[in-house]
Amino acid sequence: MSYNSHGEPCRNFCILSSLKITDPVDEKEKIVLSSFVSGGTGILIFIDPRTGKGESIALPADEGAWASYNLHNRFLIIGTCGIKGYIHCMDLKSREWVKSLRDEHETYIWNLVMGSDGMVYGGTYPGCALLRYNPEKHTLDNMGRMSPYLSNLYSRQVFGDVPGRIFINCGYDKPHASVYDLSTHKVNVFGKEGAFVKEANKDFICTITGDDLDFYNPLTLEQICGTISINLPKAPNSDIKAPISEFINNFFRPVKDNRIPEKYGNALLLEHGNKAGVRGQEYFYLKKDDSRIKLLPIPVEAPPTQILTITSGEDGIIWGTSNFGQTIFSYNPTDGTYWNSLTVCDNGGEVYGIKVIGGKVFMAAYAGGDHIVYDPFEKWDQANNINPKALASAGPDLIRPHGKSVIGPDNGFWTGWTAKYGTCGGGLTRIDPTSYDMKLWYDPIPEQSIESLAASEKYLYFTTSGRGNGLNWKTSIFCIAVCDTEGKLVHKVEFPEGTVPGCVEIAGKHGAVCLYSYCKTLPVNELIIFDSTTMEFTCRIKLTSICTCLLKKRDEQLLVFCENELFEVNTSSGELKLVAELPGQVKTATITAKGEIFFAVNEKLYSLK
Numbered sequence: 001m002s003y004n005s006h007g008e009p010c011r012n013f014c015i016l017s018s019l020k021i022t023d024p025v026d027e028k029e030k031i032v033l034s035s036f037v038s039g040g041t042g043i044l045i046f047i048d049p050r051t052g053k054g055e056s057i058a059l060p061a062d063e064g065a066w067a068s069y070n071l072h073n074r075f076l077i078i079g080t081c082g083i084k085g086y087i088h089c090m091d092l093k094s095r096e097w098v099k100s101l102r103d104e105h106e107t108y109i110w111n112l113v114m115g116s117d118g119m120v121y122g123g124t125y126p127g128c129a130l131l132r133y134n135p136e137k138h139t140l141d142n143m144g145r146m147s148p149y150l151s152n153l154y155s156r157q158v159f160g161d162v163p164g165r166i167f168i169n170c171g172y173d174k175p176h177a178s179v180y181d182l183s184t185h186k187v188n189v190f191g192k193e194g195a196f197v198k199e200a201n202k203d204f205i206c207t208i209t210g211d212d213l214d215f216y217n218p219l220t221l222e223q224i225c226g227t228i229s230i231n232l233p234k235a236p237n238s239d240i241k242a243p244i245s246e247f248i249n250n251f252f253r254p255v256k257d258n259r260i261p262e263k264y265g266n267a268l269l270l271e272h273g274n275k276a277g278v279r280g281q282e283y284f285y286l287k288k289d290d291s292r293i294k295l296l297p298i299p300v301e302a303p304p305t306q307i308l309t310i311t312s313g314e315d316g317i318i319w320g321t322s323n324f325g326q327t328i329f330s331y332n333p334t335d336g337t338y339w340n341s342l343t344v345c346d347n348g349g350e351v352y353g354i355k356v357i358g359g360k361v362f363m364a365a366y367a368g369g370d371h372i373v374y375d376p377f378e379k380w381d382q383a384n385n386i387n388p389k390a391l392a393s394a395g396p397d398l399i400r401p402h403g404k405s406v407i408g409p410d411n412g413f414w415t416g417w418t419a420k421y422g423t424c425g426g427g428l429t430r431i432d433p434t435s436y437d438m439k440l441w442y443d444p445i446p447e448q449s450i451e452s453l454a455a456s457e458k459y460l461y462f463t464t465s466g467r468g469n470g471l472n473w474k475t476s477i478f479c480i481a482v483c484d485t486e487g488k489l490v491h492k493v494e495f496p497e498g499t500v501p502g503c504v505e506i507a508g509k510h511g512a513v514c515l516y517s518y519c520k521t522l523p524v525n526e527l528i529i530f531d532s533t534t535m536e537f538t539c540r541i542k543l544t545s546i547c548t549c550l551l552k553k554r555d556e557q558l559l560v561f562c563e564n565e566l567f568e569v570n571t572s573s574g575e576l577k578l579v580a581e582l583p584g585q586v587k588t589a590t591i592t593a594k595g596e597i598f599f600a601v602n603e604k605l606y607s608l609k
Contacts, residue, residue: 001609003583003607006333006598006606006607007604010307010605011304011305012281012305012325013298014324016064019031019032019069022073025092025093031270032070033298036063036324037303043058043059043300052299054298054299054300057095060086062082063080063082063083065078065081066111067122073092074091076092077089081107081108085102087101089135089138106131111123112158128146128152129146129155130155143185149170153173153471154170155170159200161201162200162201162205164183166179168197173472176194177197190221191214193209208230211231213228215244230251235251260275260284260286261293263279274287281325295383304603308320310598310599312356320354321363325343326343328340328341330376333598344372345365345372347370349368349370352400357433361388362431364401370393370394371392371393371431373388373436394415401417404453406455406460408460413430414453416462417429422469422470424447425448425449427440430485430487444483444489448465449467450463451502452501454511456511456532460485461482463481464478465500479495491535493537498524502514502516503547504550506532509531510529510531510532514560526543527540527576528541543562545563547560548563553568564584566579
């Protein structure tokens with residue numbers, strides 16, 4: 001077989017950070033947005049809020065950036081993710097980039113702050129380190145791990161407005177705060193067990209532990225007033241003086257602009273009391289005297305982004321999700337037209353699971369454990385939670401639908417999940433496509449994530465792994481399990497330690513599961529065929545590379561996507577044959593009602609001829 005290309009139908013913005021500058025090019029105040037481009041190169045978007053004009057500038061490298069810092073309206077310092085963890089520096093006057101810097105051991109830089117020594121500091125993943133950038137010498141140094149616990153991978157947020165010190169929040173296996181001394185270069189755990197820094201400045205340090213606030217002297221690090229619970233009905237009456245009293249009062253009576261809905265996030269305060277902010281694929285510019293907010297399209301072209309999951313409806317339309325940015329798209333194979341949505345829910349992240357049931361598009365999304373339904377034939381009104389509509393959430397215990405979604409034998413929308421940050425585990429959910437009611441089964445296999453999910457005419461099948469949010473991979477004995485539509489386990493088959501069951505799919509009387517190894521000394525790449533009723537293994541097929549996707553072609557026939565090759569396997573006979581060379585690694589594929597096979601490679605959509 002050969003394949004056809006259908007272009008790049010998945011396009012969106014994924015704004016990770018924003019700041020304001022006075023642009024030295026024209027001395028106008030502008031906002032700068034950092035947009036992650038999954039599978040590509042991130043961009044910066046300069047917007048003049050008064051004129052609505054925009055300018056797009058590509059980063060020198062990496063997919064995007066959480067961290068951005070305005071250095072005296074002369075330079076933009078950018079800390080990137082999620083592959084290389086670069087420090088990029090742009091001369092705002094010339095719009096030219098200085099040579100990029102990086103620490104080869106880090107892939108994420110989370111935020112950037114100025115220390116009292118004039119250096120710019122940032123936290124990292126996966127080394128839980130503190131990076132120091134020297135703006136004068138344009139050098140980058142790694143100041144070492146900020147946590148004594150090797151299982152902590154994140155120095156997720158740093159604070160620098162304190163004389164002589166940098167404060168760091170570390171997680172997620174054993175969350176805590178640390179303090180780094182700029183003169184001695186020593187780091188120590190700070191505050192109570194499990195505390196995170198909430199605010200750090202020249203007047204006080206505030207930590208939060210559960211529901212408790214504690215305050216410390218920034219010079220001596222001594223506690224300066226008693227613990228205050230944020231569960232009190234109102235701010236406590238005390239003789240605590242400003243600015244601590246003002247900070248406490250804001251917890252109980254936060255200063256809000258009633259014109260800006262809370263779900264729109266924090267707004268940048270501009271000159272003359274004006275404000276600007278971002279909500280998903282749109283931004284707003286709110287003048288001081290405006291009575292209501294108006295969302296505006298981001299005024300540059302949205303870039304093509306990596307496709308995470310695709311599916312198809314009975315009408316042959318292809319529906320898909322972006323790998324980051326919380327949007328979906330549709331593609332019409334008949335005329336080649338495509339459509340991209342606005343943000344599908346209030347939480348950030350991305351849609352992993354997507355299926356069409358009764359003409360409606362059901363979704364499961366990270367990071368809030370969101371279930372969402374969208375009716376393509378009704379007017380879009382996500383802002384008011386009308387269409388698409390947020391349904392019951394699997395959070396806070398289940399947040400990432402890594403196992404994706406299937407239509408169960410009961411016509412329900414079933415999803416496989418990974419547990420919240422810092423917790424090993426997983427679960428299953430079912431959304432009724434008519435009532436929208438949710439059922440949830442937490443940790444059907446204790447402390448194991450759901451890796452892949454499939455359905456037959458009678459059962460649900462899922463594989464498990466040691467995947468965890470914010471955690472190192474957990475070694476264990478993993479399995480393939482079978483449950484009925486009431487969530488009751490019917491079968492469980494365990495695999496040898498050191499191996500992981502990946503994709504699973506059912507094709508009539510038989511199913512297949514891919515097996516690979518996380519142990520370099522025990523390389524395994526196998527396709528195991530099993531009887532879908534008894535779970536007896538009927539055939540084991542050696543593969544030359546890891547299987548990244550399985551797709552039912554018809555009963556007793558499966559398509560097996562491995563690296564750059566596509567195989568077809570007859571599950572009755574065990575015969576495996578190569579049917580196509582592919583343009584790249586395939587992680588998602590679908591078959592239409594007419595039998596047309598579509599698959600995605602990065603941001604491109606293809607079909608088999």
